[in-house]
Amino acid sequence: MMKNISIIGGGFSAWLIAAIFSKKRFSVNIFEGKSKNFGSQQIAPNGWLALNQIIDINNIKSSFEPLNAIHIKRINSEEILELLSNYELINNVEAYGSISRENLIKVLKNKALSNKNIKIFESTIDHIIPNELNKELVDSEGRVFKTDFVIGADGVDGVSRRFVVGSNKNINFKKIFRSVSVDNNPYNLTKRVLQILFHSQGYFVIYPTIIKNKKATNYIFVPSNNNFLPPQITSKSLLYLIPQNLNWITNFVPHDMNEKTSIFKKDVFLFGEAAFPTLPHLAQGGNQILEDAVFLKNFLENNDNLNEMVRTFIQKRTLKRNLISKKSEIVGQALNSQKLTKHIRDLLIQSKGKDMIDNIINQVWAS
Ligand SMILES: Cc1cc2nc3c(=O)[nH]c(=O)nc-3n(C[C@H](O)[C@H](O)[C@H](O)COP(=O)(O)OP(=O)(O)OC[C@H]3O[C@@H](n4cnc5c(N)ncnc54)[C@H](O)[C@@H]3O)c2cc1C
8 A cells, every 4th residue: 555654834844745756656745734834945056967967957947046145244433344254266157056945945845736636724733643554644733644654844943843753842942033124225235145244243145046036145143142233234335235134034954952852753854944943144054954865866766665764864864964054153153253262263264264165165065
């Protein structure tokens, strides 16, 4: 009999894994929950290469905004921008850019839904019951769904991670703010360039994107501590780049993860952010999830054994995932330097910025 796979989650990883299982020899139920997929994310060459193996890349090219350079600047006390380093991406121009999450998910969803064996439920799963023979999922309305295998793609704070890991109590959460502007001014100022701007209370990451077919600018503000809000800019020239009317959305991202856990228990396999919570400082969370998906896709080409799939995945992917998490944490600490160390950081970026970026991206962007 055809095995039933249940995917919990309606975000990027859920639809990505659904696309992988489409056309394979399984029936798939996907429980979408109340998905909110806001803003854009960077696709790096490793992610682009992986995405190319999952979907027809031509379906997404028109909403891909290429990035050709990374500029690092400091906002001084008079709110004037001082350039610390500008890095031109000579070799990676074709494959580094930004893409709206909504659009990316739409394309993955279309791919997944080309499978006749997939059913979507707009349902939030509250309980996972691991019986001897099968698993049962209970949603918030008390409906029960029987399944053979569960893929938990419901994020760092979802029911799947709590089931597999036990609790989230070892994870501290850090506040990060996101916003989007569809004004022309910031888009024209950021075209083709990703900007990292140091401020006394944290740092901004600003880059152009395309949202709902409109030119837009994506903003992230990472405060150096959870009490800081995105700063109100007053200088006229800087307001062109960071307008005052931005509507900031607060996200909580995992931080200080002093845990070593599994990603699999009783036929519940964690995927995406649920499996490997990753700080966003290297913008690799989604890119690594794409690499994970390609790994699973290649495995499933020749083998339907799901337990073996999980075992091979853990053996081959965990090391890289942990390394990226560690690197992301270190980069975050450097970007968020305060007091004396921030002067050292700025001096280092001024003198060695290009080499530093080269070193980081050459290692991380390699597939
Ligand atoms: C500020 C920031 C910037 C980032 N920038 C980048 C970037 O530039 N490049 C990059 O590659 N990555 C980036 N990332 C990482 C990337 O966004 C994540 O890796 C990716 O969104 C993770 O997707 P996910 O589907 O695993 O988890 P989530 O996005 O958390 O999605 C989980 C989904 O599960 C649903 N859900 C939860 N509980 C249930 C339930 N009980 N039942 C049913 N559904 C449920 C939720 O509604 C949600 O839709 C960034 C992250 C942040 C926070």
